[in-house]
Each structure stands twice: as C-alpha cells, then as structure tokens.
Amino acid sequence: MLVWKELRAEARTRETLTPMVIFALVVVTVFGFGLRATGADLAPVFPGLLWISFYFVGLLGLGRSFSSERAQETLPGLLLVPADRSFIFVGKALANLVFLGVVELVSLPLFFGLLGVPFTAPLAPFCATMILGTVGFASIGTLLAALAAHTRAAEMLLPVLVFPVLIPAVIGAVEATASLLGVSDPLGWKRWLGLLLAYDALFVALPLVLFDYLVEP
Amino acid sequence: MSPRNWLPWTAFVAVLLALFLAFLYAPPDANLGDTQRIFYFHVASAWTGLLAFTVVCVAGVAYLRGGAPRWDRLGLASAEVGLLFITMAVLTGSIWARFAWGTWWEWEPRLTSAFVLWLMYAATLLVRNLVEDPARRARYAAVFGIIAFADVPIVFMSVRWWRSVHPVVVSAAGLELEPPMVLAMVVAVVAFTLLYVLLVGERMHLAALEEELAECKRALREGERVR
Amino acid sequence: MMTYLFLGYTAIWTLLFVYFLYVSGRQRALERDLRWIREHLEAREQPVASAQQQEAR
Numbered sequence: 274m275l276v277w278k279e280l281r282a283e284a285r286t287r288e289t290l291t292p293m294v295i296f297a298l299v300v301v302t303v304f305g306f307g308l309r310a311t312g313a314d315l316a317p318v319f320p321g322l323l324w325i326s327f328y329f330v331g332l333l334g335l336g337r338s339f340s341s342e343r344a345q346e347t348l349p350g351l352l353l354v355p356a357d358r359s360f361i362f363v364g365k366a367l368a369n370l371v372f373l374g375v376v377e378l379v380s381l382p383l384f385f386g387l388l389g390v391p392f393t394a395p396l397a398p399f400c401a402t403m404i405l406g407t408v409g410f411a412s413i414g415t416l417l418a419a420l421a422a423h424t425r426a427a428e429m430l431l432p433v434l435v436f437p438v439l440i441p442a443v444i445g446a447v448e449a450t451a452s453l454l455g456v457s458d459p460l461g462w463k464r465w466l467g468l469l470l471a472y473d474a475l476f477v478a479l480p481l482v483l484f485d486y487l488v489e490p
Numbered sequence: 491m492s493p494r495n496w497l498p499w500t501a502f503v504a505v506l507l508a509l510f511l512a513f514l515y516a517p518p519d520a521n522l523g524d525t526q527r528i529f530y531f532h533v534a535s536a537w538t539g540l541l542a543f544t545v546v547c548v549a550g551v552a553y554l555r556g557g558a559p560r561w562d563r564l565g566l567a568s569a570e571v572g573l574l575f576i577t578m579a580v581l582t583g584s585i586w587a588r589f590a591w592g593t594w595w596e597w598e599p600r601l602t603s604a605f606v607l608w609l610m611y612a613a614t615l616l617v618r619n620l621v622e623d624p625a626r627r628a629r630y631a632a633v634f635g636i637i638a639f640a641d642v643p644i645v646f647m648s649v650r651w652w653r654s655v656h657p658v659v660v661s662a663a664g665l666e667l668e669p670p671m672v673l674a675m676v677v678a679v680v681a682f683t684l685l686y687v688l689l690v691g692e693r694m695h696l697a698a699l700e701e702e703l704a705e706c707k708r709a710l711r712e713g714e715r716v717r
Numbered sequence: 718m719m720t721y722l723f724l725g726y727t728a729i730w731t732l733l734f735v736y737f738l739y740v741s742g743r744q745r746a747l748e749r750d751l752r753w754i755r756e757h758l759e760a761r762e763q764p765v766a767s768a769q770q771q772e773a774r
Binding site for chain 2: 413416417420423424425426430433434436437438440441444445448464465468471472475476479483486487
C-alpha cells in the first residue's frame with residue numbers, strides 16, 4: 274500500500290528518479306574525461322568506480338526520501354495511518370531500492386560502453402551482486418536518512434553516517450564484481466556474495482526493529 | 491566509600507604499575523628492540539576503545555527500552571571517551587607501522603577496522619551535536635550507536651578477507667610474547683580500563699551538570715515570563 | 718629508532734591529559750554557573766527580595 278503510494282507519487286512528479294538517472298550519466302562522463310584511461314587500463318579500478326558511483330547516486334535519492342515529507346509535513350499524517358510504523362520504513366526502503374535499481378539498469382550499459390570495459394561476467398551471479406549490493410544500501414540508507422532528516426545540516430550528515438556503516442557492502446560488492454569481470458580470482462565471488470548476503474540480512478532486520486524508535490512522537 | 495574517592499587513586503597506581511612493567515620489567519623484543527614497548531599501551535587503548543563502544547551499544551538498548559536519561563548520559567560519555575582511546579590506538583598503530591614496516595599507514599585489518607570504528611563514532615558524536623531536542627537526540631544517538639556496533643564484526647571480517655585478496659607488501663612480523671610481556675600487557679589493559687571508568691564517570695557527571703544547568707535556565711526564563 | 722617509542726607515548730599521554738583538563742575545566746565552570754543561578758532563583762523566591770527588586774525598578 275505505502276510502497277504503491279510512494280512509487281506512484283514518484284511516477285507523477287519524477288522529482289527524484291530523473292535527477293538520479295541524469296546524475297549517473299554525468300558521473301560516467303566525468304569519469305571518461307577525468308581518468309585518462311579506458312578499456313584494459315581501466316579494468317582493475319572499474320568495479321570500484323561503478324559501485325562508488327551507484328552509492329553516491331543512491332545517496333541523492335536517500336536524501337530526498339524524507340525531505341519531501343518534511344517540507345509537506347506529511348509524516349505526522351503517515352504516522353496516523355493505523356498500520357505498524359515499520360510499514361512506512363518498508364515503503365520508503367523499497368522505493369529507494371526501485372529507484373537505484375532503475376538507475377543501475379539504465380547506466381550499467383553506459384558504464385561498460387563509454388568506459389570501454391568489456392562485459393565478460395556470467396549474467397546470473399552478476400545480477401545477484403547488483404541486487405545484493407543495492408538491497409543492503411537501500412535498507413540501512415533509508416533508516417539513516419530518516420535519522421538525518423531531523424537534524425541540522427541533514428544533507429551533510431547523511432553521507433558521514435552512511436559510508437562508514439556501508440564499508441563492508443562496498444568491499445563485498447566491489448570484490449564480487451571484480452571477480453566476476455575477471456579482474457581478480459574468478460572463483461572468489463562466491464565468498465563475497467556470502468558477505469553481502471550476511472550484511473543485507475543484518476541491515477534489513479535491524480532497521481525494521483529500530484525505525485519505530487526514530488519516528489516516535 | 492564512594493568510587494569517586496578511591497577510583498582516581500587506584501587508576502593512578504595502576505597506570506604507574508603498568509608503566510613500570512612496560513618499561514623496566516618486560517624485556518626488549520628480540521627483533522624489534524625497545525620500540526616494541528609501544529605495543530603495551532597500543533593494545534590497551536584498542537581494547538578500551540572496543541569496550542567503550544560495547545558500552546555505547548548496551549546503553550543505547552537500555553535507553554530505548556526504558557528511557558532513563560542516565561543511560562543516555564552513559565552512551566554519550568562512553569562514545570566520547572571511546573573515541574579518545576580509539577584515536578590513541580590508531581595513532582600508535584600508525585607509528586608502529588612506520589617503525590615496523592616503514593610506512594605510516596599499512597592496511598592491516600585490525601588497524602583499518604579501528605579506523606572505520608573511529609569514523610563511525612565520530613559520526614555518533616556529530617549526531618548528538620546536530621539534534622536540538624534532548625529526547626530526540628538521545629533516541630537518535632542510541633539508534634546509531636546500536637547500528638554502528640552491529641557493523642563492527644562484519645567490518646572486521648570483511649576487511650580481513652579484503653586484505654587477503656590484496657597482496658601484502660610487507661609481512662607483519664609476528665610478535666613472540668614472553669610471559670613478562672604478557673603480564674605487562676594485561677596490567678596495561680587493566681590500567682586503561684580503570685582510566686576509562688574514571689573518565690566516563692567524570693564525563694557523565696559533566697553531562698548531568700549540563701542538564702541541570704539547562705533546567706535551571708529554563709526555570710529562570712519561565713520565572714521572567716510569569717512576572 | 719627510539720623516536721617512535723617517544724612519539725607513541727607522547728601521543729597517548731597528551732591526548733589523555735588534554736581530555737582530562739577539558740572535562741575538569743568544564744565541570745568547574747558549570748558548577749560555578751549552577752551555584753550562581755541557584756542563588757539567583759532562591760533570592761527571587763523570597764517575597765521581600767522580589768518586592769525590593771520591584772521598588773528598585
């Protein structure tokens with residue numbers, strides 16, 4: 274229900290998704306100019322570039338997910354919805370997941386194409402890496418966005434809160450991608466996917482418990 | 491007798507004893523010589539930092555369950571003092587890296603994890619600084635403290651695995667700890683733990699004073715308004 | 718080589734000492750403020766004192 278509300282509102286206004294997609298394109302372009310390397314020279318650092326870009330773009334979406342509520346004062350209204358409060362969290366987190374997923378779908382071909390890195394990864398584990406790398410981020414990121422939204426300097430605080438907590442996900446996602454693209458040990462990805470899975474399990478469960486305490490009146 | 495009377499002296503004596511053991515009792519390391527003596531207080535501060543962050547998490551859970559301001563004060567004090575000890579651990583670790591491996595920073599798993607911990611707890615204190623309302627500040631800090639603590643084991647594990655993929659340039663010279671060295675280390679850990687308890691107690695007292703002052707100021711202002 | 722040992726210990730004890738000074742300094746300042754405010758509040762609660770204040774105005 275709330276997920277639908279969130280996604281439909283977004284489809285109407287497009288005020289988060291469009292800037293996110295365009296920002297992703299801008300990032301690829303800037304990398305193209307700034308790195309002075311393409312193709313094989315770039316391959317060792319390519320997984321890192323990919324994930325850091327996605328996480329930064331995702332951060333843009335996170336920052337918005339509670340700021341529009343704050344501006345329109347709809348959070349008190351939402352809290353009156355006679356549902357468990359964690360539904361609000363689930364709605365927001367899923368919306369963030371979908372947004373970042375769309376951004377990834379659109380910009381992945383561009384990352385590979387424009388930076389000249391050949392896509393050699395087996396498709397199924399690659400998709401799994403993308404999904405697992407995004408789920409944990411969307412979940413913990415949404416919780417921290419809710420936390421940052423009611424502080425002074427919310428925009429500044431959010432990245433400072435998110436990135437240290439995100440470090441295991443960054444390591445897992447980057448290493449799995451590197452392994453799948455043949456940059457490092459081609460069999461190593463299983464272990465990294467395991468790490469991502471553990472991270473996701475922890476940081477999907479924990480926000481569900483903790484979100485109630487954040488929005489308590 | 492209240493702990494405020496005897497704790498400072500106990501901590502003082504323990505620190506003196508630890509210094510004595512570290513410098514005069516423990517023998518110099520066979521490979522690394524006298525400089526190895528950084529090790530005792532490096533380990534002690536890392537241990538105390540970790541302990542402090544465990545306390546932050548426990549205090550956070552207790553605060554969210556019960557809501558007593560005392561738990562929030564403990565969380566604040568422990569985060570601040572923990573940040574102090576972790577800073578010391580990272581600094582001495584960096585100095586250790588410089589002398590043992592020749593570089594100021596080595597992406598050694600424990601040192602790197604300690605640094606990530608540092609970042610997370612600096613963020614906790616930032617949250618506290620940036621929220622106005624005291625009740626909300628306490629809740630937010632508790633929530634972030636719990637998240638950060640839950641992240642610690644997984645950070646440690648991932649950094650370890652990550653390190654095993656990236657070839658080690660210099661090998662970490664294994665320390666052979668002789669019994670006197672172990673004793674010196676244990677005493678240093680105990681001394682720093684006492685120091686931690688002492689500092690946290692003082693910091694909690696300070697936080698209580700701050701709250702009382704805010705309360706008095708509020709009363710004063712309301713008095714003005716009534717008149 | 719002993720420089721590093723010296724550096725390490727300086728870092729540790731300086732940090733501890735500075736923090737201790739900070740906490741005790743703040744405590745003393747706060748205790749002073751509190752004492753002042755309490756005296757102020759008590760003075761106001763006494764009707765005589767407040768009447769005197771009114772006259773003074």
